[in-house]
Amino acid sequence: MIRFALALALPLALVTATHAADLPAGTWAANADGTKGDLVIKGIKNGEVTGSMLGTDFTGTWNGKVLTFAIGTSTYEAHLVTEPGEKDQTKYTLTGTRAQSNRVESRVVIHIAKTGWYAQMTAATPVPQGEIAAQVRGVLVLDGTTAYVSVKRKAGAEIEETRIWVYASEGEWKKLNRTLPPLNGKEVTVTAKLSQMTSKGASIPEGALYFLGQFEPKLADLPK
Structure with missing residues (x-):
């Protein structure tokens, strides 16, 4: 037989792979302390992320949980949160802080102001590998x-x-x-x-x- x-x-x-959720490439709807625009994730390779935030290019890092990048004197950091969407879709949310460094000339110090920011996108739920x-x-x-x-x-x-x-x-x-x-x-x-x-x-x-x-x-x- x-x-x-x-x-x-x-x-x-x-x-079966059980790693943390991957960071999807594409265009996210971003809100940085009230300023709205696009976060574009162009590519991710070996933990290095290329993209743009509100029209400005950046190179950052992704460790499987946290996205970090800097633009000018601002450093962005955000954790990835996922939740089920409709019809085999997943809703992705990056939420975290933006640290703005400002030099105070009269006191020769750097003042760091922290504000919040987030970005969201919906994409097809990845098939488990x-x-x-x-x-x-x-x-x-x-x-x-x-x-x-x-x-x-x-x-x-x-x-x-x-x-x-x-x-x-x-x-x-x-x-x-x-x-x-x-x-x-x-x-x-x-x-x-x-x-x-x-x-x-x-x-x-x-x-x-x-x-x-x-x-x-x-x-x-x-x-x-």
Whole structure:
């Protein structure tokens, strides 16, 4: 009996991202102590944020919770708050303080005045990111231009089989046709991410599990 379900004895690990909400890029409606305009988040990379506030460009930082940037003598800091919107939308609000530095010439000191500011936008709720990672142990079967790892287990009087397929491009198959034949029919282990074929007409069956990324099987260690 051949099954394509995940329920058979594969050591699977479902990993889902649980990090803080991402800061959406785009145009936000901003209000800085009564002055209204646009906060534009142009890009976020490695914690560095580029954008503009009320028409003035800035480069700031984003640590996953707090946005910080400076324009002239003003430093803006805000925490991100999210709440459900309508029809799979999320409402994002940045709320915090603006610290304005003013030099007092007669006293040779700098006076810092703090006021409030916020910015809001509504965007599509992001789809949670996850992955299925597995260490698969089974027999490699090479059949012409197709290959899979066969994992078998005894279920009562029957032997159940799960096949995890190799899904590769034409260029990748040129390399696999050289590296896989010596492993054909042998027990191998593969540590990789898995996915499920949802389209028809592919080189592997619809609904089948397949290895994501480069396929790199290794000979399994024989029991001592």
